[in-house]
Amino acid sequence: MSRLLVSPSPHIHAKESTASLMRDVVIALIPAVLVSVVFYGWKELLVLAVSVLSCLVLEYVITRYMMKKENNTLCDFSAAVTGILLALNLPYTTPWWVVFIGAAVAIGVGKMTFGGLGQNVFNPALVGRVFLLVSYPTYMTHWEAPQSLFGVDAVSGPTPLGIIKEGLLQGNTVPQLMADNGLNYGQMLFASVGGSAGEISAIALLIGFVYLLVKKVIRPHITLSIWATVAVVSLIFWLCAPDRFTDPLFNLLTGGMILGSCFMATDYVTSPMSVKGGIIFGIGIGFITMMIRYFGSYPEGMSFAILIMNATVPLLNMWFHQKKYGRA
């Protein structure tokens, strides 16, 4: 008689794997990648290619030769996700070598110094982005007229948040700046708002977000708590002084808000495990973002807010646990 396998239960496994979850995130980012390439052309394609390739190569080299691990995490798409997210966080004009440095910091410092996949405290793509933002501010805020692939007219110039921040410093009011610069919500929702690639189309990002929710890759509580906090905080300020403070819809649709809240703050590794912890995490991100946008020196605060709240995750995990069956 043939030999029988004997092992403890359960004897079957769900089809999901780390690789399939990460692949779903890549799929969810495809609409945003397509829109950015259509609007920004081959330069955006170059940024994407350099970022993703650098992340993959660095992940392989570091795990193989520095950490001396045979079991490589290259095939699990996690480095590819970091690469795409980093690229979507950069202006399409970023030179290739700056992109490479960003990828090196993201994977090398943000991820591998902590021990690789699952161990990092901070979102690797954001570590890369923020490093570039403080080290190469000129490249990171440099805007030029896009050379579109399909002749689509894209808006050049600084981001809406940048326009407002600059304008307010010069003594203008918010409604006046919005009108003067032709800023409207339809534009922000669908496409063609100046900024980094991932900021140009809220709809493309939201399609990806819905895909992740439907596939049950992520749960919505973190994203929703960020949106709710941003809406409430900006509503209070806007109602008090509409000349000085931007309105809730503006804040929800601009900057890295959608990209950050849907794809970066919901990163498994760097967000709390429990729903309660996740909601507090989201409230923190929303609040810090609004404080930076209204009172900080940077026009945009999403990256800093997420990184700051990443640091609180171990504590949130210790303090907040899910409800257990039959226990108070």
Added chain:
Amino acid sequence: MTRTFSMGGVHPSDSKISRGCAIEVLPTPPTVYIQLSQHIGAPAKPLVAVGDSVKVGQPIAEPGGFVSAYIHSSVSGKVKSIAPRKDLAGNNQMCIEITVEGDEWMEGIDTSDTLITDIIDDNKAILDKIRLGGVVGLGGATFPTHVKLSPPPGKKCEMLIINGCECEPYLTSDFRTLLEKGEQVVVGTAIIKQVLGVDKATIGIEDNKPEAIAHINEVLASLRKVSPKFEGIEVMSLMKKYPEGGEKQLIDAVMGRQVASGGLPIDVGAVVQNVATALAVYDAVQKNKPIIDNSVTVTGECFPRQANLLVRVGTPLSYIVDYLGGMPADAAKVISGGPMMGRAIANMDAATLKGTSALLFLTEKQTRREPEGPCIRCGKCAQACPMGLEPFLLNRLARAGKVEELEDNAVQDCIECGCCLYSCPAHIPLLDIIRPAKGQVIGLIRARKAAQAAK
């Protein structure tokens, strides 16, 4: 929204490929091996000696303690040996070996198909019949039923729940029992309800078995016209979700109450019995027929013939397999029970027990475990845990040997349903790590209680 339990759970494909297979009687094997320990509690003590002639339904072993059960001969013939024999896990267990001669039943056992709906009023006599019939819980735990039906003084049962969920993938024997012996199950339910002195009984059935739900509702409607003893029994359709049939989950789903950690269902006023147990109670009380056979699902995509068989207790597994066409070449694992909580069989010469509900054949591809990757902290294990535990944390604590923190994080509440390991995308063997840690913590809690009692 259909009702279900409030936290966790997973949705594996239900794979009930044998659902169309009516229960058929397996021919009696030439020899049966009846294990003396086939229930939770003390092993039974033999009442027969080598060389004795026995009849079908004759008690051959008596309870070896308060929590124990009678065991009956499932065949007629001669006792050939009483000796240790390897069980399905490969461990030695005392077995009574009986060589089959004819099929002669004990006097007083009603072998006809006539449905008896009259229930005697003497609860003590009923409990006695259940005890003498060797009835144990057939939902998996094989806890002696008469003990469970005698709640400790001061505890009041408010609801009897009959577990017809059969939430494990592949298994269909309870489903077929509901369809083919629904009347008997309902009468058995009414008997248990009467013994417990409760007004309400709920038969919980998952909504992937609509035929069973419809059939039991019809049976209830017709039986209510016969006797008021069938009032108060309801069918409840429950969402298909594993582990709906877990005792604690079922109580949560049906009553919206949760059994406190370390407590018993009766603490929240519930008693749960399986469909097959209700049928066994009917047989024991109405027909004087002890548990001598039970229905077993034999299934698996790689298995040549799907079947639900009525099998005499003590039938060698290899006899069942040969009857249905032999062992498939690509079967890598044979499981006694379902794929989530069943036990892998090491020895096909082992014999069936009262509580054997299924033989499942899986190929290597179906049961393969991928190599373990790093935890990506997705929290899917915690979302899947029906006890609200955090397996990722328990895994870490268990590997670090932090026993006190394991207890603080309620590892002892784990019901070993397997949802965490099933859903982990990094293929971390969570339950494999948590199971021994749970044993360790439970040992610690017992030792502490014993030390306190000694003071």
